[in-house]
Amino acid sequence: MFWRQFATKKAAEDAIRAIIDSQPFDKPFESAFLSDLVVERHYFCSRRGLRPSRFRKLRGYSAYTFEGDFSTAAAPRQIGWHGVSWTKCLAPPESDWDRIVRAMRDRCEPAKTAYRQSHPTCENCFAAPSHQAHHARPTFHTLTEQIRNSVADAAISDCLAGWDWFCAKNFVLPEDHQITKLFDELHARATLQALCRDCHNLTKKRKLQANGT
Numbered sequence: 518m519f520w521r522q523f524a525t526k527k528a529a530e531d532a533i534r535a536i537i538d539s540q541p542f543d544k545p546f547e548s549a550f551l552s553d554l555v556v557e558r559h560y561f562c563s564r565r566g567l568r569p570s571r572f573r574k575l576r577g578y579s580a581y582t583f584e585g586d587f588s589t590a591a592a593p594r595q596i597g598w599h600g601v602s603w604t605k606c607l608a609p610p611e612s613d614w615d616r617i618v619r620a621m622r623d624r625c626e627p628a629k630t631a632y633r634q635s636h637p638t639c640e641n642c643f644a645a646p647s648h649q650a651h652h653a654r655p656t657f658h659t660l661t662e663q664i665r666n667s668v669a670d671a672a673i674s675d676c677l678a679g680w681d682w683f684c685a686k687n688f689v690l691p692e693d694h695q696i697t698k699l700f701d702e703l704h705a706r707a708t709l710q711a712l713c714r715d716c717h718n719l720t721k722k723r724k725l726q727a728n729g730t
């Protein structure tokens with residue numbers, strides 16, 4: 518079973534859409550089913566036991582903006598209506614380490630951008646304009662695995678402990694944490710390479726094969 522009585526993700530999606538589509542805009546509604554979905558499957562709320570009591574859909578630039586009412590949830594501070602993505606509740610669960618790796622990617626984005634800007638020509642074919650900087654040595658995957666292997670499991674949960682999803686949806690590495698320091702240190706020694714679109718696509722393919730994914 519995918520979740521509860523639903524054999525597939527598509528079946529769960531259809532049931533959720535049927536509920537939300539039947540609701541008018543701007544009018545709060547209750548749905549124990551949707552509240553359960555969030556508290557059981559949302560990546561942040563499920564960990565903290567945060568169960569929204571009501572929902573509403575607002576007109577947005579996509580089909581609608583979906584919000585949950587967290588005012589009765591046992592949150593560390595007063596939280597009222599807050600955007601909550603039901604589609605993300607259906608996504609495969611990400612591990613704590615996955616979240617940290619994603620934050621590592623975000624953290625080195627400025628360095629990668631700066632590198633590409635200072636290397637306007639592809640460093641592989643020396644012909645096309647550079648499009649993207651990538652981690653040449655070691656690969657980003659190797660670099661993160663090195664960190665994973667040198668920290669205890671407790672450091673991982675500790676790193677995520679202060680994350681407040683209500684303030685920042687994406688987890689950001691805390692400045693003075695052991696994992697952050699290790700990442701900064703290793704990343705400063707890593708070699709970047711600026712690549713054009715074609716060379717970058719080729720490299721990506723090679724990396725995926727090497728990681729066996």
Ligand SMILES: [Zn+2]
Nearest residue numbers: 639642713716
């Ligand atoms: Zn190239």
